[in-house]
Every structure is written in structure tokens, then in C-alpha cells.
Amino acid sequence: MKSEKAAKRREVREDQMTNVTMTVNGKSVSRNVPDETLLSEFLREELRLTGTHVGCDTSQCGACTVHVNGKSVKSCTTLAVALDGAEVTTIEGVANGELHPMQVAFNDNHGLQCGFCTPGMIMAGIDMVNRYKASGQELTADAIRHELEGNICRCTGYHNIVKSIQDAAAKM
Amino acid sequence: MYSTRYHKPATIDDALAALGAGDEAKVLAGGQTLLATMKQHLAAPSDLVDIRAIDGMSGVTVQDNILTIGAATTHAEVATNADVRQHCGALGQLAGGIGDPAVRHQGTIGGSIANNDPAADYPAAMLALGATIITNSREIAADAFFQGLFTTALDENEIITAIRIPCPAKAAYAKFNQPASRFALVGVFVAKTDMGARVAVTGAGEDGVFRHAALEAALSADWSESAAAKVAISADGLMSDIHASAAYRANLIGVMAKRAVAAS
Ligand SMILES: Cc1cc2nc3c(=O)[nH]c(=O)nc-3n(C[C@H](O)[C@H](O)[C@H](O)COP(=O)(O)OP(=O)(O)OC[C@H]3O[C@@H](n4cnc5c(N)ncnc54)[C@H](O)[C@@H]3O)c2cc1C
Ligand code: FES
Ligand code: FES
Numbered sequence: 466m467k468s469e470k471a472a473k474r475r476e477v478r479e480d481q482m483t484n485v486t487m488t489v490n491g492k493s494v495s496r497n498v499p500d501e502t503l504l505s506e507f508l509r510e511e512l513r514l515t516g517t518h519v520g521c522d523t524s525q526c527g528a529c530t531v532h533v534n535g536k537s538v539k540s541c542t543t544l545a546v547a548l549d550g551a552e553v554t555t556i557e558g559v560a561n562g563e564l565h566p567m568q569v570a571f572n573d574n575h576g577l578q579c580g581f582c583t584p585g586m587i588m589a590g591i592d593m594v595n596r597y598k599a600s601g602q603e604l605t606a607d608a609i610r611h612e613l614e615g616n617i618c619r620c621t622g623y624h625n626i627v628k629s630i631q632d633a634a635a636k637m
Numbered sequence: 638m639y640s641t642r643y644h645k646p647a648t649i650d651d652a653l654a655a656l657g658a659g660d661e662a663k664v665l666a667g668g669q670t671l672l673a674t675m676k677q678h679l680a681a682p683s684d685l686v687d688i689r690a691i692d693g694m695s696g697v698t699v700q701d702n703i704l705t706i707g708a709a710t711t712h713a714e715v716a717t718n719a720d721v722r723q724h725c726g727a728l729g730q731l732a733g734g735i736g737d738p739a740v741r742h743q744g745t746i747g748g749s750i751a752n753n754d755p756a757a758d759y760p761a762a763m764l765a766l767g768a769t770i771i772t773n774s775r776e777i778a779a780d781a782f783f784q785g786l787f788t789t790a791l792d793e794n795e796i797i798t799a800i801r802i803p804c805p806a807k808a809a810y811a812k813f814n815q816p817a818s819r820f821a822l823v824g825v826f827v828a829k830t831d832m833g834a835r836v837a838v839t840g841a842g843e844d845g846v847f848r849h850a851a852l853e854a855a856l857s858a859d860w861s862e863s864a865a866a867k868v869a870i871s872a873d874g875l876m877s878d879i880h881a882s883a884a885y886r887a888n889l890i891g892v893m894a895k896r897a898v899a900a901s
Contacts, residue, residue: 480642481640481641481642483643499640500640500641500642500643500685501638501639501640501641501643501675503638503672522676523673523676524669524673524740527737527739530739533742536713536742537738537739537742538739538742538743539739539740539743542668542669542672542673542743543668543672543743544643544665544668544672544685546643547643547645547665547668547687547689549645589738589739592738593738596738600717612737612738613737614736614737614738614819615736615737615738615739615740616737
């Protein structure tokens with residue numbers, strides 16, 4: 466009975482793969498992957514872009530935050546095959562010859578210690594600054610703390626992360 | 638995660654066909670609940686039918702004082718939509734308080750309502766505003782839609798396509814966050830509507846979201862904080878868990894109702 470089920474699973478395997486094409490950090494990539502592949506797995510295991518970290522794999526910590534079509538999402542809670550035609554930006558794609566102002570600000574303000582959460586913090590930081598700029602709202606320290614609700618850091622106590630994002634916001 | 642087969646239909650008919658063909662197919666919207674459930678092996682759908690590419694499934698329109706919100710409209714879109722802000726600001730504020738920015742960029746109103754988590758925010762708004770849930774085959778009043786923990790009136794393979802909301806004269810939502818999950822420990826949505834005052838409570842009921850008859854009666858007679866404060870809130874039928882006792886939740890219902898009326 467069990468092996469019959471396994472055989473059935475193998476049988477359907479072929480049509481449980483999808484060829485997905487997306488733009489990652491400005492480059493078009495295509496891969497044939499199982500339909501249940503998470504974007505975090507796609508980035509780390511298929512593309513070897515290991516800057517996107519997986520801290521919890523349960524949508525809580527935000528270490529895996531990347532941008533899809535310009536908006537922050539948790540890549541551990543996104544299916545890769547749903548992103549055919551999408552534009553994805555990871556931490557590897559934010560520097561443009563020089564470090565991004567958000568990266569510089571984390572460096573200048575000692576916004577990281579072990580660095581595990583930092584890729585997600587930077588991607589979330591860029592996203593919130595872009596949104597607040599677009600809507601003309603002021604990104605206060607309070608607002609930054611509220612916006613960081615989905616990003617957990619176990620080292621810094623957040624104070625310098627908030628300072629870093631404020632600093633970068635003034636320069637972006 | 639168990640293997641599954643992904644579909645991205647462009648029409649409702651194709652979506653229904655894919656749902657009917659799979660032996661255990663499920664609708665996928667923002668995935669912010671369903672993908673987590675699959676990772677925990679609490680769900681193993683044979684097929685995922687992504688409804689986000691279906692024409693007309695997302696967006697907000699307003700006509701004759703009635704808001705219509707597509708089922709695949711994200712929390713972030715509802716929170717920032719100008720029509721929502723103008724005609725039902727409380728709903729925009731509620732949507733902007735769900736989870737965190739990344740969750741709001743993906744999670745959808747239809748997904749939240751179909752899931753009917755006993756601590757979710759949207760179900761309280763739907764009940765208090767007297768919303769109508771529109772599916773591929775029928776229209777269901779919110780009062781008949783929410784039927785208990787994670788249980789709704791939806792049939793198997795029925796797809797929510799939109800939600801229709803009559804704009805209230807006044808409304809507000811007050812949420813007391815459970816400090817770890819940030820879901821509602823207790824959330825109270827109050828609305829002054831053509832049908833009188835309507836008050837819905839999430840996070841507290843043993844059977845999920847519910848309307849509070851005593852608060853509704855008091856606020857229909859007198860829409861004021863002091864009227865809400867005079868209502869004795871019973872702990873009968875309320876949840877008790879490690880986060881809060883039923884009595885604590887009962888007290889919070891009164892406090893949140895007052896705060897909501899004050900903010901309306
Ligand atoms: C970190 C985190 C924090 C959160 N905090 C909150 C919070 O504070 N308050 C809150 O209310 N929620 C919260 N949520 C839940 C969030 O709002 C989800 O987005 C929502 O519950 C599900 O919506 P979805 O679009 O992601 O649905 P999915 O996960 O895609 O689907 C959920 C269920 O609904 C079904 N479904 C989806 N769309 C339809 C449709 N159109 N018709 C029929 N069935 C459908 C699916 O089959 C599935 O069973 C949180 C989630 C996370 C990960
Ligand atoms: S790894 Fe995705 S949120 Fe933690
Ligand atoms: S710097 Fe170590 S987790 Fe944030």
C-alpha cells in the first residue's frame with residue numbers, strides 16, 4: 466500500500482516541476498524546480514545566493530526578507546514558481562558599484578553584531594524608506610520600530626538598527 | 638514540505654476546474670497562512686490553485702456608498718487605498734495593523750476571511766460592518782459566514798471573489814496585541830450603521846469571532862464611551878489559555894470597546 470503510494474508520487478513527479486523565469490538582481494534566471502520550492506531555497510540552493518538567511522523558516526524572524534517587484538516579502542513564505550516574470554532583489558543586489566546607503570549606515574552606526582539578521586534588516590529598511598518617501602510621510606524612530614515588527618535581532622537590542630535606518634533615510 | 642502541483646489559472650472557470658481535478662486541491666492566495674501550515678505538515682494539498690492572477694480578483698471600487706474589495710487584495714493595498722481611507726478608515730487602519738510589512742505585502746483579505754483564525758482581525762470587521770462575502774457561486778452575509786474556529790460557510794472548492802461593505806457612519810477597531818504573536822489577544826470593531834450599532838469581538842470567543850449583543854444595545858441607544866463602560870461583560874463562552882483567562886479577556890472587551898468608540 467505504502468509503496469503503491471510512493472510509486473504514484475513518483476509518477477506525478479514530472480508534472481510537479483515548473484520551469485520558472487525571473488529576474489534576480491537584474492539578471493534573468495530560469496530553473497526547472499519542484500512546485501513546492503520556496504523562494505529562500507531557490508535563491509540559496511539553486512542560485513547559490515546565500516546572503517538571504519533563513520533564521521526561523523516560520524515567517525517570524527525576517528532574516529529571509531527580499532524584494533519582489535519592489536516590495537519586501539519573506540522568501541521563506543513565498544513559492545518560487547509563483548514568481549514567473551517577477552523582479553527579485555536580494556542583499557547581493559543592492560550595492561551598485563558602491564555600497565548602498567543603507568549598508569553604509571549599518572556600518573557607520575554599528576547596526577550589527579553577529580550579522581545574521583542584517584540582510585533582512587537592510588532589505589526591510591530599504592523597503593520602509595522607499596514607502597515612506599513615496600507617500601511623503603516622515604519616518605520617525607517610532608515608525609521605524611513599528612515597521613521592524615517582522616524582523617528579529619538577537620544581538621543588538623535594536624537601538625543601533627533604528628539609528629542606522631534613520632541615518633540612511635536621510636541619505637537615500 | 639510535501640510535494641504539490643502548482644496552478645496559476647487566468648480565469649475563475651480554470652481555477653474551479655483545477656480545484657475539481659485535484660484529489661486534495663486548495664486555493665492559494667498570499668500563502669502567509671497556508672504555506673506555514675504546509676511546512677508544519679498540517680496540510681498536504683495535492684494541488685495549489687493560485688488565484689492571484691485571475692482578472693478582477695484584486696482592487697477596490699466604491700459606488701453608492703458601498704465598498705467592493707477583491708478577494709486577492711493585499712493587506713497593504715487595503716491599508717493604503719484612498720477609497721478605503723475616505724469611506725471606511727477603520728478598515729484601512731485594521732489592515733495596516735495586521736502582522737508586519739512583509740506579511741501585509743502578500744496576505745489577502747479573502748485568505749484571512751476564508752481561514753477564520755479565532756484571533757484574526759478581518760473577521761471582526763466583516764461582522765461589525767455587515768459585509769457580504771461574494772463567491773464564485775453565491776453571496777453570503779457575514780453573519781452566516783463565520784461558523785466557529787477556522788470554520789466558515791464555504792463549500793469545498795468554493796472561491797471567495799470579493800467582499801462588499803456598506804460604508805458605516807462611524808467605525809473604529811481597537812486591538813490589544815498578544816505581545817509575542819501580535820495577533821489580537823482581544824480586538825473589538827464597533828460600527829454605527831443603518832442597522833444600528835454593531836460590535837464584533839475577535840481573539841476572545843471559544844467559538845471564534847462573535848457579535849456582542851449587550852454592547853450593541855447600549856451603543857444603539859447612546860453612541861458614547863460612557864454607554865459602553867456601563868455594560869457588564871460576561872466571561873461565559875470566552876477562551877482561557879496561557880496568554881489570558883476568560884475573565885481577563887472579558888475585561889479587555891470592555892476596555893477595547895470604550896477605546897474603539899472614543900476613536901470612532
Ligand atoms: C508573522 C505573521 C503575522 C500575522 N499577524 C496577523 C495579525 O496580526 N492579524 C491577522 O488577522 N492575521 C495575521 N496573520 C495572518 C495573515 O493575515 C494571512 O495573510 C491571512 O490569514 C491569510 O491570507 P493569505 O492571503 O496569506 O491566505 P493563504 O495563506 O494563501 O490561504 C489561507 C487559507 O484560505 C484559503 N483561501 C485563500 N484565499 C481564498 C479565497 N479567495 N477563497 C477561498 N479560500 C481561500 C486557502 O485555501 C487557505 O486555506 C499573520 C501571518 C504571519 C505570517
Ligand atoms: S526565515 Fe523567513 S521569516 Fe524567518
Ligand atoms: S546582529 Fe546578530 S541577530 Fe542581529
